Amino acid sequence: MSATRLGGILLGAVLLAQTVTAQGGDGPATVPEGPFTQVECLECHGARDPALVAQWRAGPHAVAADCLACHGERHGALPKARQDAACTGCHAGSVAHSYATSKHGVLVRIGRPDWTLPLDRGNYRAPGCAYCHQHAADHGDTMDPGRGPAVREWICSGCHAPRYVREQLEAGDRLADIARLKLAEAQGVAALHPAGAAAVADLLETTERHLRNVRLGAGHQSPDYQWWHGQPALDGDLIRLRGAVAQALREGAAAQQDRGEAGPDQPVAAGKPRGP
Amino acid sequence: MSGGRVRYVWVPVALVLVAIPLGLVYVHWSKSGPGAGLYSQVWSPDPVQGWWDPGRFFQPVQGVQGVFAADQCIQCHEAITPGIVADWRASRHARLAEKEPVACPDCHGADHQRLHLPTPEVCGACHAKQHGDFQDEARYGFPSHVLAMERAVDAKHFADKPKAEVQACVQCHSVATKCDSCHTRHRFDPAEARRPEACITCHSGPPHPDDETYFASAHGRIVREEGDAWDWSKPLAKGNYKAPSCAYCHMDRGRHQVADKSLWKFGLLEVNPQTSGNRVLRERWVALCMDCHAEGQSRDWLAGLDRERKVAWGKLYAAEGLLKGLRADDLLHPGPSERPTYPMDAPDGLMARARIGYYEGQASAFYNVSGIERAYFEMWYFDNLGSYKAAAHNDAEGVTRGHAAMDKAFANIQFQAEALRTLGEAEQARDGHRSNAGDLWLAGPYTEANRVGN
Numbered sequence: 001m002s003a004t005r006l007g008g009i010l011l012g013a014v015l016l017a018q019t020v021t022a023q024g025g026d027g028p029a030t031v032p033e034g035p036f037t038q039v040e041c042l043e044c045h046g047a048r049d050p051a052l053v054a055q056w057r058a059g060p061h062a063v064a065a066d067c068l069a070c071h072g073e074r075h076g077a078l079p080k081a082r083q084d085a086a087c088t089g090c091h092a093g094s095v096a097h098s099y100a101t102s103k104h105g106v107l108v109r110i111g112r113p114d115w116t117l118p119l120d121r122g123n124y125r126a127p128g129c130a131y132c133h134q135h136a137a138d139h140g141d142t143m144d145p146g147r148g149p150a151v152r153e154w155i156c157s158g159c160h161a162p163r164y165v166r167e168q169l170e171a172g173d174r175l176a177d178i179a180r181l182k183l184a185e186a187q188g189v190a191a192l193h194p195a196g197a198a199a200v201a202d203l204l205e206t207t208e209r210h211l212r213n214v215r216l217g218a219g220h221q222s223p224d225y226q227w228w229h230g231q232p233a234l235d236g237d238l239i240r241l242r243g244a245v246a247q248a249l250r251e252g253a254a255a256q257q258d259r260g261e262a263g264p265d266q267p268v269a270a271g272k273p274r275g276p
Numbered sequence: 277m278s279g280g281r282v283r284y285v286w287v288p289v290a291l292v293l294v295a296i297p298l299g300l301v302y303v304h305w306s307k308s309g310p311g312a313g314l315y316s317q318v319w320s321p322d323p324v325q326g327w328w329d330p331g332r333f334f335q336p337v338q339g340v341q342g343v344f345a346a347d348q349c350i351q352c353h354e355a356i357t358p359g360i361v362a363d364w365r366a367s368r369h370a371r372l373a374e375k376e377p378v379a380c381p382d383c384h385g386a387d388h389q390r391l392h393l394p395t396p397e398v399c400g401a402c403h404a405k406q407h408g409d410f411q412d413e414a415r416y417g418f419p420s421h422v423l424a425m426e427r428a429v430d431a432k433h434f435a436d437k438p439k440a441e442v443q444a445c446v447q448c449h450s451v452a453t454k455c456d457s458c459h460t461r462h463r464f465d466p467a468e469a470r471r472p473e474a475c476i477t478c479h480s481g482p483p484h485p486d487d488e489t490y491f492a493s494a495h496g497r498i499v500r501e502e503g504d505a506w507d508w509s510k511p512l513a514k515g516n517y518k519a520p521s522c523a524y525c526h527m528d529r530g531r532h533q534v535a536d537k538s539l540w541k542f543g544l545l546e547v548n549p550q551t552s553g554n555r556v557l558r559e560r561w562v563a564l565c566m567d568c569h570a571e572g573q574s575r576d577w578l579a580g581l582d583r584e585r586k587v588a589w590g591k592l593y594a595a596e597g598l599l600k601g602l603r604a605d606d607l608l609h610p611g612p613s614e615r616p617t618y619p620m621d622a623p624d625g626l627m628a629r630a631r632i633g634y635y636e637g638q639a640s641a642f643y644n645v646s647g648i649e650r651a652y653f654e655m656w657y658f659d660n661l662g663s664y665k666a667a668a669h670n671d672a673e674g675v676t677r678g679h680a681a682m683d684k685a686f687a688n689i690q691f692q693a694e695a696l697r698t699l700g701e702a703e704q705a706r707d708g709h710r711s712n713a714g715d716l717w718l719a720g721p722y723t724e725a726n727r728v729g730n
Contacts, residue, residue, distance in 0.1 A: 122361075
């Protein structure tokens with residue numbers, strides 16, 4: 001064997017070893033570490049993992065987050081992409097906070113998860129963002145309501161009894177339904193405003209934000225978002241809307257009286273608030 | 277003494293003899309309904325309540341038959357619920373040095389059709405000291421962990437609101453009915469429970485921002501910066517931790533007793549900190565702070581908290597005074613008879629009265645009230661309790677923020693009170709009475725569903 005040929009084999013072995021390390025064992029032998037551009041990612045993975053790329057294209061991230069946003073520009077960053085920090089840069093505010101205060105968020109925060117493991121059942125003490133939303137390397141959103149309850153039940157039941165999961169998910173739906181009733185009530189009350197619902201648009205906007213908090217609380221299992229940032233906050237919105245409507249009606253009645261119109265003593269709010 | 281007077285004595289005695297057993301029968305009846313607690317007759321539990329209060333409401337599935345040993349449970353559940361099996365394997369229960377492992381049937385039972393979720397009593401069978409401490413909290417009343425569920429279901433809004441809505445409450449109040457609020461299943465590792473993060477799922481949000489105020493304090497900042505590198509398997513004892521976690525102070529020396537230093541009662545009501553009983557509680561705090569700090573410094577901090585509370589209650593009483601003035605002149609809008617009533621308060625409809633302040637039950641009156649009452653509820657429950665938490669956790673900026681919020685809320689309440697007075701008095705002069713709110717507070721899809729749904 002010539003020295004050149006031996007050198008070539010050794011170089012090949014070194015390159016192979018590097019790639020294997022970087023890829024966690026399942027990458028092609030010839031892939032360098034990077035850095036790559038988005039175009040280069042798609043060029044290669046479009047051929048290698050067409051289903052995965054198609055999932056990403058059809059999913060919510062295609063419009064806002066490219067491969068590099070979660071994976072960085074070099075190979076070997078899979079464990080990093082699985083961590084919550086890869087998500088919370090964009091998904092900040094109440095989305096991140098409702099999860100961070102849940103038991104799941106707490107256990108991920110204080111535990112030492114082995115992020116080199118695939119996002120599969122039995123591999124994690126508690127789910128990070130990606131465990132549920134990108135379960136088993138899903139590149140869409142596994143928790144998309146369109147996927148139906150069976151998908152959620154399967155993922156949650158990796159740790160929880162199937163009946164527990166089913167009943168908790170149903171309870172979350174009921175909780176959100178109640179919050180939607182409150183929004184409908186708010187819209188009905190706003191419609192009674194003598195200057196039109198536009199006069200209380202800011203209060204209605206707050207109501208919608210609090211409805212979202214309830215949904216985040218149910219989805220992320222945060223009692224604090226279900227309750228204090230959610231249901232009683234919605235109760236406060238309803239009261240403020242009613243107060244604004246009542247005051248406007250009373251002031252209107254007083255002004256009318258000053259102009260000498262209409263008879264006195266009419267209830268300020270006849271009729272029911274209408275639903276949406 | 278004449279014979280006639282002696283006979284009259286028997287009238288009140290007979291009335292008392294009848295009234296006492298009747299009262300006992302009534303309380304027994306009111307607690308024996310489908311729900312739980314004082315108002316159990318007026319509500320039935322949501323289907324998920326059994327997961328939060330298993331001792332009272334859990335029903336096992338009937339789909340799987342058989343009596344199983346631990347290895348059989350594991351064999352099946354390794355496939356069905358691999359996460360919890362992995363957790364249990366990593367727990368101390370699975371690796372007891374001198375004993376058989378504590379395995380599935382020990383806590384859940386072996387007959388699959390009669391399975392149960394472990395209550396504190398089940399855990400207490402082995403962890404007797406911790407369970408005893410926990411039960412001992414009841415001596416000190418509320419706030420405490422052990423009475424949390426009782427107080428939740430005995431709240432009027434709990435009985436009144438849709439049960440699917442208030443199941444959000446029992447997720448935290450279940451700290452009284454099961455141990456895994458802090459000792460997360462199925463690892464139950466004390467090293468997890470000792471960390472402040474173990475508490476924040478419940479101790480967060482507007483009425484009790486313990487997480488924000490603690491992590492903003494010097495204690496919390498140290499733990500946040502350095503805590504990940506600490507050995508949390510050490511007991512909560514002097515010298516083991518550079519800065520205290522929640523549990524270091526509130527469950528000092530690992531005692532499962534959070535109520536025996538509860539002096540200021542969450543900031544919910546005004547307390548006189550100088551009663552003889554409260555002086556005993558204060559000495560417990562001073563002794564604890566002295567694990568790290570000088571005695572004088574510890575006393576100064578606690579005195580600072582007394583002063584903060586006095587100022588806060590001055591502001592709150594001023595607001596309550598405005599509300600009570602409006603109530604006295606029938607200027608609250610809607611008036612008490614123009615808003616939804618609690619189901620168990622139907623007889624009160626004859627003498628409806630707005631609830632103002634802690635002792636009148638305003639803690640439950642946050643949805644069926646007028647705007648100005650809600651504004652006071654938020655000042656009292658959110659701004660004031662937030663200030664209290666900041667003062668207690670030594671978060672100076674939080675105190676400043678909280679008191680600024682209270683001042684703003686008071687100005688708003690004053691403004692609303694003036695508007696209500698101007699409008700109402702003009703109406704009274706014109707029509708002889710304040711205008712009626714009609715059904716503005718009584719109608720709407722949620723309000724109606726709540727009337728018929730309970």
